[in-house]
Amino acid sequence: MKIMKRILLFIIIVLSVIGCKKDFADRLPTTSNIVENFYKTPNDALQALTAIYNMNLRDDWWSSIIVSEIASDNCAGGGGSTDGGGYQLYDRAVQQPDAGGNASLYLWKTYYGGIYRANVYLQSEKNVDWTGKEALRAQYIGEARFLRAYFHFYLTRLFGEIPFLDHPLAPNEPIPGRTPAEDLYAKIIADLKYSATYCLSQPYGAMKLDNWGHATKWAAEAMLARVYLFYSGYYNKPDIKGFTAINARDAIDTVYNLSGHVLVDTFASLWIVPAASQHKTYAGEINSEVVWSIRYMSGGGLDTYQRMVGPRNTNVDPYGQGWGACTVLPTLWRAYDTADLRRYATILDWAGEGKTYKYVTNTQAQYTGYNLKKYENLSENSKPVFPGSGDWQTNNAEDFIVIRFADVLLMGAELHVITGDNGTTALTYLNKVRTRAFGGDISHNYATATIDNIMNERRLELVFEDSRYWDILRSCKGDFTKLVSILTYHDPNDAANFATDANSAETNYLNVDGNNFVDKKGLFQLPQSELDLMKGVIKQNPGYN
Amino acid sequence: MKQKVRYRALYQLIAKSMLVLLFSFVFFNSYSQERVVTGVVLDESNTPIPGASVIIKGTTTGGLSDIDGKFSLKVPGSESIIVISYVGYETQEISAGQQTSINITLKEKATELDQIVVVGYGVQKKKLVTGATVQVSDKDIDKNHVTRIESALQGITPGMVIVKQNGQPGSDYNINIRGLGSPNGNTPLVLIDGVPGSLNTLNPEDIERVDVLKDAASAAIYGSRGGAGVILVTMKKGKSGEAVVSFDSYFGVSNLAKKVDLLNAKQYATILNEAQLNQFPKTTPDKMHFSQKTIDTLGAGTDWLGIVTNKNAPSRNYHLGINGGNDKTSYNMSLSYTSEEGILDYENKSDYERLGLVLNTNHKVKSYLKIGENVSYTHRSSKALGNGNMYGNFLFNILSANPIIPLHGPTPYYNGFGVSTLDSNQTNPVAGLHYNNNAITNNDDIIGDVYAEIQITKGLKFRSDFGGTLGFKTTQDHTDTFQISGSAYQTIPDFKQSMERNFFYNFDNVLTWEKDFGKHNVVLMVGTNAQDNWFFKVDDEVQGFQSNVAPVLTNVTTLDTVIKVNGDYGKGDSRYSYFGRLDYNYDQKYMATGTLRRDVSSRFGPNNRVGYFPSVSAGWAISKESFMEPMNSWLDFFKLRASWGKNGTEPTIPYRYLATVASSSRYYTFGGTKQTGTSPDKMANPNLKWEAQTQTDIGFDSKFLKNFSFSFDWYNKTATDWIVPKPVAGIFGIEGISTTNPFVNGGDVINKGVEFELDYAKRFGDFDLDVKASFAYNKNKVTNVPDSLIRGSISVLYNGSEELYRVQEGYPLGYFWGYKTNGIFQDTAQINHYTYTNPATGKTKLIQPGAKPGDVIFQDLNHDGKIDQLDKTQIGDPNPHYVYGLNIGTSYKGFDFSVNLQGVAGNSIVQSYRSLDAQLSNYTTEILGRWTGPGTSNRIPRVTENGEANKNWRNFSDLSVQDGSYLRVKSVSLGYDLKRSILKNTPVQQFRIYISAINLLTFTKYNGFDPEIGYGSSYDSNGNLVDAYASGIDLGNYPSARTYMIGINLKF
Secondary structure (H helix, E strand, C coil): CHHHHHHHHHHHHHHHHHCCCCCCCCCCCCCCCEHHHHCCCHHHHHHHHHHHHHHHHCCCCCCHHHHHHHHCCCECCECECCCCCHHHHHHHCCCCCCCCCCCCHHHHHHHHHHHHHHHHHHHHHHHCCCCCCHHHHHHHHHHHHHHHHHHHHHHHHHHCCCCCCCCCCCCCCCCCCCCCHHHHHHHHHHHHHHHHHHCECCCCCCCCHHHECECEHHHHHHHHHHHHHHHHHHCCCCCECCECHHHHHHHHHHHHHHCCCCCCCCHHHHCHHHHHHCCCCCCCCCCCCEEEEECCECCECCCHHHHHHCCECCCECCECCECCECCECHHHHHHCCCCCHHHHHHEEECCCCCCCCCCCCCCECCCCCEEECCCCCECHHHCCCCCCCCCCCCCCCCCEEEEEHHHHHHHHHHHHHHCCCCCHHHHHHHHHHHHHHCCCCHHHCCCCCCHHHHHHHHHHHCCCCCCHHHHHHHHCCCCCCHHHHHHCEECHHHCCCCCCCCCCCHHHCCEECHHHHCCCCCCCCCCHHHHHHCCCCCCCCCCCC | CHHHHHHHHHHHHHHHHHHHHHHHHHHHHHCCCCEEEEEEEECCCCCECCCCEEEECCCCCEEECCCCCEEEEEECCCCCEEEEECCCECCEEEECCCCCEEEEECCECCCCCCCEEEECCEEEEHHHCCCCEEEEEHHHHHHCCCCCHHHHHCCCCCCEEEEECCCCCCCCEEEEECCCCCCCCCCCEEEECCEECCHHHCCHHHEEEEEEECCHHHHHHHHHHCCCCEEEEEECCCCCEEEEEEEEEEEEEEEECCCCCECCHHHHHHHHHHHHHHHCCCCCHHHCCCCHHHHHHCCCCCCHHHHHECCCEEEEEEEEEEEEECCCEEEEEEEEEEEEECCECCCCCCEEEEEEEEEEEEEEEECCEEEEEEEEEEEEEEECCCCCCCCCCHHHHHHHCCCCCCCECCCCHHHHECCCCCCCCCCCHHHHHHHCCCCEEEEEEEEEEEEEEEEEECCEEEEEEEEEEEEEEEEEEEECCEECCCCCEECCCEEEEEEEEEEEEEEEEEEEEEEEECCEEEEEEEEEEEEEEEEEEEEEEEECCCCCCCCCCCCHHHCCCEEEEEEEEEEEEEEEEEEEEEEEEECCCEEEEEEEEEEEECCCCHHHCEEEEEEEEEEEEHHHCHHHHHHCCCEEEEEEEEEEEEEEECCCCCCCCCCEEECCCCCEEECCEEECCCEECECCCCCCCCEEEEEEEEEEEEEECCCEEEEEEEEEEEEECCEEECCCCHHHCCCCCCCECCEEECCEEEEEEEEEEEEEEEEECCEEEEEEEEEEEEEEEEEECHHHEEECCCCCCCCCCCCCEEEECCCCCCEEEEECEEEECCCHHHHHHCEEECCCCCCEEECCCCCCCCCEEECCCCCCCCCCHHHCEEEECCCCCEEEEEEEEEEECCEEEEEEEEEEECCEEEECCCCCCCCCCCCEHHHHHCCCCCCCCCCCCCCCCCCCCCCCCCCCEHHHEEECCEEEEEEEEEEEEHHHCCCCCCCCCEEEEEEEEEEEEEEECCCCCCCCCCCEEEECCCCCEEEEEEECEECCCCCCEEEEEEEEEEEC
């Protein structure tokens, strides 16, 4: 009997133990979704689309804008004399030994990160229930493809032929090799053509504010022209698998005729600091000249270039302090006509404005007497008057205009010249930009539109808008020895205030040899760690071994 | 602050109640009618016998001797006979007479001492154990008078490396057993009376003993979680017999054991000027950092380290325990309180308190049924100054601060704190401490279990044990607005708080069957285990509120000052397992054990969720063989043992195998609306499987010449299939910021080593001597990692510092990777002679063309004529090769004296007390020995400013690496038991007073504060392991205190 009781008790406990459910160890996260089951509704699709746009907010010391402006004849590297000269490497197109050859790693990873998100979108949106929302679906695909094209295009400008990816790579998938330029650009064009067909196409003014920031038909058309111009110039080819200058020209004319985008009246009103420095009304981040911009927001997405380019340790209203990067070359200052209003709006001339640059001895590298104004951040005192608030290091929120209508006009002028109808349209486009630059004074207008004066106008109009370096490269038409005269810079007289002691780091000198760029065809070094990870499938760009 | 005062009051109340309780017991006891006889049960070698039965003949009154062999017995009268018996010993009967204290020496029957050790899901006789285990009893633990059990284990557990993370009160310890084996944590599994838990909730005085399972065969029964070894903590249990009340308390004062000297104001200015001139020789006097006139007026300046030194920092400890029971029920309860102040402190911001409550009872409700429970509650409250890595490390800031800055400034700017006149971005470090470091962390942990044990038939036993832990953690932090320099300011007040709740349960069911077949003895154990947990976490951050009161979270949607409300909750971490063990021995001469565990864990995908973990081991008591008889005169016991086993390790974070999507930092603004974005945050790897730790152990245990025992172990521990993030190329879209690398199985490491333990215990009349020495050697080598290399982090020593540690095939885990130096260039001729001739072209060039006399000579190890990354090599190993300890305990009559030594050798430390990216940082006085001209120094280069071409310090080299070996006099203690003299005729059993010194002396060549550097992997706020492979890096590691204390141990 006693034994029975013991056994009974034992059985009860054993039964309760083996009552354990079979799926006991099946667990899924409570507060996040998994890839297989997330993409279901159009709102999920919008979130996935938003994540692609978000990659534009990735901002680092090494953004395409900073890198290309330093490499161009607009800016020196600048920054701190003890920063290790990272920026100067881009001015010299030399290998980057200190960063382990990885200075461009950020750019590479960010753009491929964006491509990945776009491809995840395009693959996953098929699982969404789009019933009754087919137009929205096409629009979103158009935007995802626009961004995929844009990321590939920006990558190839920096690094040459890179792999075009049209799907997210599986972990065990072989590493794809470089896509030949012609195929790569044809795929970019195909994406942009789709976008130009299906993206939002309301003209500026009719577009709902809620949609501001989405890539539009107009952005896609303008990007088609930008891609064409770069490819045809850099590779010296007349067309991208049938996409010709006429197609590109028509794309610009479409934007000109139908987009509703026009120039704003005052050049300086386009950016906060240029507006503030001239007591002009800031036109705001949403204005008729913005075809497509990167929408930064206070408290997130540090737009590093704003804090990097500010004068080092110096706050002089309305100019807020920064790290003194991208000091402006005096040659750029001198390139402007004295009556050109863009000069004062673009460049901060310390002596000319009677202001003092208070850098601490030996900490500013490559001081030239000039700093940038476009995209500079406001000083603390000026902030109550103008938008933006908070820490100068982390709260700069000005949108960056990727496609500005002035650029559309100049591309249009160029394409009209290339396609031969160099009559009134090219000149009209060109002089619209020119006239505004001189405050409506038409006496400075060009008599004829030529490639030379269009390129000159591009240089003056688009400083620090990630344009100049690419214009230089494409104007070479494949002959990169032309870079020597454009990029070589050696003028110690311009640099009265920087350290001249022989012991100071070489990077503090303003001494750039354009020859460095020739064998590299103007391309930058691929990040070494990425080449390692790609196991030799992709080789380093020429000139960097 | 207010909250702290309230807790203090509570603790004072508790301390007072303890005393009242204590004296009421004394009072009550002294009027007790019956007489109490106390005594000690010893064996022939005077070793105490725990668990011996002591009863009054013909009754059931009595109990068992405790771990020290001590017993206490109520004796009705002098005619009573006391019967003392123990398995393996001859039973003795003693007449009570008038004695109050009896020492009994039991004669061994035929067998040796049957010491009991705890093994997985059971106990075993030490002599039958075939694995490698080590046991630490409360006697050894209590000797050290420490607030943390980990500290007590240092130096007495061969094969364990125990390093305090830092000297801050309440700081945790890094423990690893037999070397680093996994990047997923090397912290052993801790089981507190069978329930997985954490050592930091325990009061050492509540611990009966600690058993450490070191080899895979011993730990394999815990399969999935035993990969890093297992620590089994047995809490003190009630013993039948008269209630024993114990009260232990100490008071200590702590101080900095060693000071690091920094440049004073005048030296600082002189060195900075010298650096400037070295860098820019043409600098005119008016452009110098300091004019000679200024230097002449400078004195010692501000002693920042002195300001934050908390002299005679007090620590207190109270522990009240009651223990007793009868043959049906026994109980043990205790209440304890500990408080400690940091030796480096400012405005009481380095502080720790712990309040603990322990209760366990055991009941024999039926002849065949035992039930019982253990419950403990621990409250911990801590405030800590930022330490560890360079971010927010207060000591790093103190060490690099400009000594010319006055503590308080003459002007009302910068809130009255002194400011730098040299550079507006230099910060007054004490002002930084004043405004920051306001976080208070409170932990409340409840740990408990209930069990039932049924004796089904003779030899067949079933035990079911359900236990769990419930932990709450809250933090509060606030930062007011301030500006103390150009770069250190807070423009909006900020308040943060968080709360976490973790519930974990553990359910064990074990069936054990034991049977003798003649001389064959078989024990079979099978069991099941199930575990699961629930977690909940929320934290918020509010900016902009009235600065002197905490904000109230109201309607979050309309409060735009709320910048963050985060939370997470879930159910995860579920596991279930089946396991079994078969023990066999023949005549206690030949032993064999086999175990198998099958684990299922939710941390893996369905493809590889199940893991099998087997082990086998065998032992041979050679001394029992007849051919060994000639040696019996001196060799009392010799057992050879060998084991092999396999354990597993899981990923530290759940769902590593899944591709999840995330929304953080993926927004974008369309129009005026911030739109949430979502994308994958990692790649899936459905084939992720268990890490495996396979270990072979060969060893022996011996006893000889009666008083000596010696153990030896050799082991080879191979860890394979590490779960590591595999770097993938950027074209896979894994940019490493919001999308992380996939976790794969790849990475092997081998740890090989030997361990010795030698004990000697002998009584010479009234003089007792007990010596324990331990020694361990371990060699760590990585044999396989993805792409043969895992790079270490950059920016570890300062912003922009280069990679300094690596995980690479053929090298120790986390070895230091840098340049080898060859002294200092004394003159230009030497620079010009340091050349390289290209064998192909015959051209000769300088290897260091940028060098100046006084610069460091770097070795061109790859002989390519230039100094670059390819010349870097192993310049140090942070893993100690040797760990040793020596404990000497003596007693004479009422006096006892003990010394505990502990040391490590063969490891390196990287010291970086100065931020190289801030060139105006202060130096230690070591810089005074710099190169200033030919022959002045061949180690420390000339001082220069940043950007100097030769990169004397920016190149990470052996200049920054030091020998980390040390020998520490960890504790010295002298006590006297008044029971032996003035309290002889009172009911008091023990009234010991003692004085003790902790961390009295350290012998080391290391010139930093403390060679015990706890820098290493840590978990960030998202639970990700950071710096998984880094250790031995001293960026201003809060040093261990030197403590003098006085205390009492009282029992009655």
